[in-house]
Structure formats: structure tokens, C-alpha cells
Amino acid sequence: MTRRPLFAANWKCFKTPDETRAYIDAFRPGAEELIPKTDIAILPPFIDLETVRLALDGTTIGYGAQDCYWEQQGAFTGEVSAAMLGALGCEYCIVGHSERRRLFGETDEMVSKKITALLAEGITPIVCVGETLDEYKGGLTLQRVMQQVSDGLGHLEDGERANLVVAYEPVWAIGTGLADDPDSANRTIGYIRQCLGGLDEARVLYGGSMKAENAAQFCAQPNIDGGLVGSASLDAVTFLKLVENGAEMRA
Ligand code: PGA
Numbered sequence: 131m132t133r134r135p136l137f138a139a140n141w142k143c144f145k146t147p148d149e150t151r152a153y154i155d156a157f158r159p160g161a162e163e164l165i166p167k168t169d170i171a172i173l174p175p176f177i178d179l180e181t182v183r184l185a186l187d188g189t190t191i192g193y194g195a196q197d198c199y200w201e202q203q204g205a206f207t208g209e210v211s212a213a214m215l216g217a218l219g220c221e222y223c224i225v226g227h228s229e230r231r232r233l234f235g236e237t238d239e240m241v242s243k244k245i246t247a248l249l250a251e252g253i254t255p256i257v258c259v260g261e262t263l264d265e266y267k268g269g270l271t272l273q274r275v276m277q278q279v280s281d282g283l284g285h286l287e288d289g290e291r292a293n294l295v296v297a298y299e300p301v302w303a304i305g306t307g308l309a310d311d312p313d314s315a316n317r318t319i320g321y322i323r324q325c326l327g328g329l330d331e332a333r334v335l336y337g338g339s340m341k342a343e344n345a346a347q348f349c350a351q352p353n354i355d356g357g358l359v360g361s362a363s364l365d366a367v368t369f370l371k372l373v374e375n376g377a378e379m380r381a
Contacts, residue, residue, distance in 0.1 A: 133332075134169055134333070135167070135168040135169065135333075135349065135356040135377055136168065136169040136170070136171065136295060136335060136355060136356040137168060137169070137170050137171075137356045137357050137359060137372065137373045137377070138170075138173055138224075138295075138297075138358050138359065139170075139172050139173060139363030139364075139369055140173050140224060140358055140363065141172070141173060141174045141175065141178075141196075141360075141363065141364065142175075142360060144175070144364055145178060145364075146178075147177065147178055150174055150178040150181045150182060151181055151185055153366050154182065154185035155185070156367065157366035157370060158186070158189060158191070160366075160367075160370040160374075161189070161373070162189055164370070164374060165189070167377040167380070168373060168377035168380065169192060170191050170192065170373060171192035171222050172186070172192070172193045173193070173195060173196050173222065173224060173256075176195060176210050179193065179195065179215075180218065183219055192222055193219075193220060193221065193222070194215065194221050194223045194253065194254075195215050195220055195222075195223045195224070196223070196224045197224065198210060198211060198212040198223050198244055198248060199211045199212070199244075200212065200240075200244050200247040202247075212244065212247035212248045212250070212251045213247075221254060222253065222254050223244075223253050223254075223255055223256065224255075224256045224297075225241050225245055225255045225256065225257050226238070226244075226258045227258045228260055228301045228304060229304075238282045239281070241282040242282050242284075242285055245257060245282065245283065245294070249286075249290060249293075254293065254295055256294075256295040256297055257295070257296050257297065258297045258299050258337070259275045259278040259279055259282070259296065259297070259322070260275065260278075260300045260303075260304075260337075260338070261274040261275065261300055261301065261302075262301045263301065263302035266300060271300075272321050275318060275321070275325075276325050279325045279326060279329075280325060280326065283326055283329075284326065288326075288328035289328060290328070291328030291329055291332055292328040292329075292331035292332050293332070294332050295335060296322060296332055296333075296334045296335070297336070297337045297358040298315060298318055298319050298334060298335070299336075299338045299358060300315075300338050301338075302338075303338025303339050304339070305361060306338075306339060307339050308339060309340060309341070309344055309348075310338060312336075312344070312348045313351070315336050316351035316353045316354055319351075319353040320353045333355040334353060335355060335356045335357050335358045336354050336356075336357055337358035340358075340359050340372065341362045341372060342368060342372040342375055343375075345357060345375045345379075346376060346379050348376065349375075349376040349377070349378075350379045356376060356377075356380075357372070357376060359372060
């Protein structure tokens with residue numbers, strides 16, 4: 131089965147609109163050369179989405195958000211709805227990132243509602259799952275991801291799941307420089323694919339300290355279809371190198 135790779139830049143809470151414009155200027159020519167081999171998406175803070183949209187106009191480089199709210203509109207101060215992201219042409223949206231789960235109380239039930247809202251707008255959810263350090267040490271990795279996958283995605287049809295993107299991100303590997311072992315990540319992702327129907331066809335990314343130096347090792351694994359990249363996506367040249375190294379292995 132051939133699944134087209136995807137490398138998504140999760141900028142988290144970094145970059146103003148001016149910084150975003152400068153990044154895309156530097157990123158766009160190299161990224162357009164890589165697009166025949168791989169999908170690429172930029173996921174900036176909400177305030178930068180319009181800048182990204184304009185700066186990427188005329189390319190097939192994707193963009194999207196890092197979170198959304200499931201109601202279309204209403205008295206929900208501070209929220210941005212999936213419908214609003216759709217109106218801005220977003221192709222992707224992260225759901226259930228571990229920072230949102232840990233710092234902002236996002237639950238699997240909220241994850242499942244956000245996924246439904248995004249699918250209704252034709253936006254591809256990038257659903258994050260992964261175990262904490264304690265769970266990892268306690269040998270609970272598979273149990274934890276199985277629970278997140280079944281609680282977050284259990285309500286969907288197989289065909290809907292096939293069109294999702296899942297990101298396996300061990301929490302202990304995020305922003306620490308301590309990436310998972312590629313073999314081990316491959317095994318965990320193989321397990322995720324077996325949890326529910328449709329996930330064998332879905333793209334599953336690895337995330338957690340993916341760098342230009344280790345991207346090829348991860349992408350050489352049969353179950354890993356690319357990366358969700360935080361720190362190494364903040365510099366255009368570094369991220370291009372990472373995408374190039376990773377996409378090479380899937381060509
Ligand atoms: P990192 O972050 O690449 O900085 O580890 C990944 C993520 O949080 O999605």
C-alpha cells in the first residue's frame with residue numbers, strides 16, 4: 131500500500147505575522163521542489179493563518195491550525211471553530227496534542243467532537259496520541275494509545291478513519307531531544323493501525339524530537355508516513371532539510 135508522506139510543522143506558540151512572512155519567503159522555493167515527493171503542511175498560531183494563506187497562494191503546500199472548537203459559532207469567548215478554519219481554506223488541524231491535553235484539559239471526548247466538526251468541514255484532523263514517561267516506564271504504552279485511539283476515533287466509520295492523519299507522539303520525546311527508537315515507534319504505530327478498522331490506510335506520523343538528522347531513520351520504517359515536527363520546524367532551512375531527508379526514504 132502506498133501512503134503519501136506528510137511532514138507537518140507544528141509551530142506551537144511561536145512567530146508573529148512578520149516572522150511568518152519571512153519564513154514562508156525562505157521556505158517556499160525549496161518546499162515546492164519537494165512537493166512531488168511529499169505533502170507538506172504549515173500549522174502556525176491562529177493569528178498567522180491569513181498570512182500563511184496569502185504567502186502560499188499558488189502552491190500545493192498545505193496549512194492549518196493547531197486546535198479548534200467543535201461548535202460552528204456562538205458565545206464561546208476565545209474559541210475558533212472548525213467552520214471558521216474551513217472558511218480560511220485550512221486543510222489540516224491538530225487535535226489532542228499532548229500539550230493541550232496536559233496544560234488545557236483536553237479529553238478524549240473533546241478530541242472526538244473536534245474530529246467530527248473538522249470532518250464536516252472537509253478538514254483533515256491530525257490526531258495526536260502517545261504515552262507519558264510514567265506510562266512508558268510502566269510498560270503501559272500500548273494500553274494508553276489503544277485507549278486514546280478507541281475513545282477518540284471509535285465513533286467514526288472505517289472510511290472516515292482511513293482519511294485521518296494520526297500522529298504518534300510519545301510525550302517524553304516531545305521537545306526533549308530524546309526521540310523514540312525508530313524500531314520501537316514503528317512497532318507502536320503498527321499496533322495503532324490494528325486498533326480499529328481503516329487505520330491501516332490512514333497516514334500515521336511520528337512526532338517527538340524528529341530532526342533533520344534522524345528523519346530518514348524514522349521514515350525508513352514501513353509504518354511511519356512522515357513527521358509532526360515542533361522545534362525543528364521553526365527554521366525554514368532546517369525544516370526543509372528534514373523534509374528532504376525524510377521524503378527521500380519514501381520515494
Ligand atoms: P518537537 O515537538 O518536535 O519539538 O519534539 C513535536 C510536537 O510537539 O508535535
